[in-house]
Amino acid sequence: MALIVQKFGGTSVADVEHIRAVAAHVKKEVDAGNQVAVVVSAMAGVTNQLVDYVDQTGKLYDAREYDVVVSSGEQITSGLLALVLQDMGVSARSWLGWQFPIETNSAHGKARIEGIETDAVLKSINGGEVAVVPGFQGVGSDGRITTLGRGGSDTSAVALAAALGADRCDIYTDVDGVYTTDPRIVAKARKLDKITYEEMLEMASVGAKVLQTRSVEIAMKHGVRLQVRSSFSGETGTLVVDEDEIVEHELISGIAYSRDEAKITLVAVPDKPGIAASIFGPLADANINVDMIVQNVSADPEHKATDLTFTVTEADLERAVAVVKSHEKDLGYKDLQSDGDVVKISVIGVGMRSHAGIAQRMFQSLAEKGINIQVISTSEIKVSVLIGEEYAELALRALHTTYGLDGE
Ligand code: ASP
Ligand code: MG
Secondary structure (H helix, E strand, C coil): CCEEEEEECHHHHCCHHHHHHHHHHHHHHHHCCCEEEEEECCCCCHHHHHHHHHHHCCCCCCHHHHHHHHCHHHHHHHHHHHHHHHHCCCCEEECCHHHCCEEECCCCCCCCEEEECCHHHHHHHHCCCEEEEECCEEECCCCCEEECCCCCHHHHHHHHHHHHCCCEEEEEECCCCCECCCCCCCCCCCECCEEEHHHHHHHHHCCCCCCCHHHHHHHHHHCCCEEEEECCCCCCCEEEECHHHCCCCCCCCEEEEEEEEEEEEEEEEECCCCHHHHHHHHHHHCCCCCCCEEEEECCCCCCCEEEEEEEECHHHHHHHHHHHHHCHHHHCCCEEEEEEEEEEEEEECHHHHHCCCHHHHHHHHHHHCCCCCCEEEEECCEEEEEEEHHHHHHHHHHHHHHCCCCCC
16 A cells, blocks of 8 residues: 555646546545545636736735635635545545644745644544645744745645655646657657656756746655656656666756746946955845856956846846846946847756766757857756747757657
8 A cells, every 4th residue: 555645736627527537536546545645736727816816906915915815726626626536435535734734934925844744634544534635835933824836736745745755746737747848849859757856856947847846856855756647648657756766867858948038248347356246246135036147258458347147037137127227336337238038948967967068069059050159057967058039949959859859
């Protein structure tokens, strides 16, 4: 007998008919003799609707009340799934976040799970009941309901699997696994059987929106065996596992992209100590995340000036420009240029650790297509480039072929 956590996303619970199909997946595990805890999202579109209601109340809302409103979508689906399971003859009950409790900090709207009390729920599961749990919610250190940030149900599921010591955490979604790249853009993209936590983390954070990043971090930390699979087909999905579980490594596992990027260039910034700190300090204070950074030494030594380029999310662009401009006098740059029409493409693979020349093949491949690289950044298992948005699809297809990822 295994203990399995199953998580179903919004499209899988879009209406009661879909919830019935979800219940059938749950019943299958139960009939196989397994114990099950199910984590559900809100019905597709519901959370957006709830956020929109909050927005209509005014811009300076109380984040605690935001959480009261937006957490409600998951409460509905957990009650409905428990009802449908009961209707199918499966013993089940819902467990709201405060009933465990699922303890979080009090950062409302983006809370982090700090602990899950599992005694009561385990007793119920051991007594033969399926536990149905609303994802996305917990109870804060202030005693009030919290939410974990958009997409947070994945994190609820993985954290619950870790706390329960589950044998597996199946994330059911509307895609049948993790692909080498976005199959809507590259028709030859392939589903991966396995991927490492580290690669998945890079895939998640650079824009392959299969799993919330935080959920992968927790899975990696606690060794939770994750499986991403489709709720619409019976097929096995992609297993996210430890590196030593993968015998034969592909050099590159996947290529991710993110359109949510914007570039800011400061032309002729004085080249002196402290200048980077005085640019990025105020941005950090304004809670603006800077991603890629390049700094050039000016070719003209007389001027002792340098150009500095960095990227932020598109949503932060306007604010970032305003922050930098408000320090224009101290910074002393000649010109500020900004560009939201850029995309970041990243090739990812743990094979990079042991093989040279991966980045070079990327640059060569893009050069052959006449695509100009604006910014480059690398990590141990990733090479990212920033290019013009209009080249995104061309670049993805070319790189997919270059690294031998094309399926039939
Ligand atoms: N319903 C929440 C959202 O849409 C959480 C989730 O589905 O993961 O962000
Ligand atoms: Mg999601």
